[in-house]
Amino acid sequence: MARVSAFFAGLLFGLGLLLAGMANPAKVLAFLDVAGAWDPSLAPVMVGAIAVAAIPMNWAGKHKRSLSGTPMQLPARREVDARLVGGSLLFGAGWGIAGICPGPAVVLLLTWHWQALLFVSAMLAGMYLFAALERQRSA
Numbered sequence: 001m002a003r004v005s006a007f008f009a010g011l012l013f014g015l016g017l018l019l020a021g022m023a024n025p026a027k028v029l030a031f032l033d034v035a036g037a038w039d040p041s042l043a044p045v046m047v048g049a050i051a052v053a054a055i056p057m058n059w060a061g062k063h064k065r066s067l068s069g070t071p072m073q074l075p076a077r078r079e080v081d082a083r084l085v086g087g088s089l090l091f092g093a094g095w096g097i098a099g100i101c102p103g104p105a106v107v108l109l110l111t112w113h114w115q116a117l118l119f120v121s122a123m124l125a126g127m128y129l130f131a132a133l134e135r136q137r138s139a
Contacts, residue, residue: 002068014107020045023107025099025115032096 021027021042030039060072095101100108100119108116 002070005068013103017104017107023104027099028095028101028104029099032099 017023022045027039027042030037031042033039060066060074064072066072091101098115098119100116102123105116105119105123109120
C-alpha cells in the first residue's frame with residue numbers, strides 16, 4: 001500500500017509541476033530574473049505550495065508516527081551552519097544556471113532532452129559525492 005500511495009503522490013506532484021510551469025526551465029529562469037525581464041507568474045505557485053505544505057508539516061512536528069504508522073523522519077538539527085548555507089548557495093546557483101531543480105528534473109527525464117539527462121546525471125553524481133564525503137567524515 002505504501003508504494004501505491006507513493007506512486008500516486010509522485011504522479012500528482014509531477015502533474016502539478018507540469019501544470020504550474022515549474023518544469024519549464026525558461027519560465028523558471030524568467031521568474032528568477034528579478035533584475036531583468038521578471039515573470040512573477042510562479043510566485044502564486046510557490047506561495048500555494050508553502051501554504052499546502054504548512055498544514056502537514058505542522059501536523060508532522062506534533063506526531064511521532066505518520067498516518068501509515070511509520071516513524072516520522074524530520075531533521076533533528078535546527079541551527080544554521082556553514083554546511084547548510086553552502087549547500088543552499090550551491091543549490092540556488094545550480095537552479096539559477098539551469099532553471100531546473102530536482103523535482104522538475106525527474107519530470108523532465110520523460111522528455112529525454114539532453115539537458116534533463118545531464119542535470120539528473122550531475123545531481124546523482126553530487127549525491128554520490130556527498131555520501132562518500134559523509135562516510136569519510138564520520139570514519
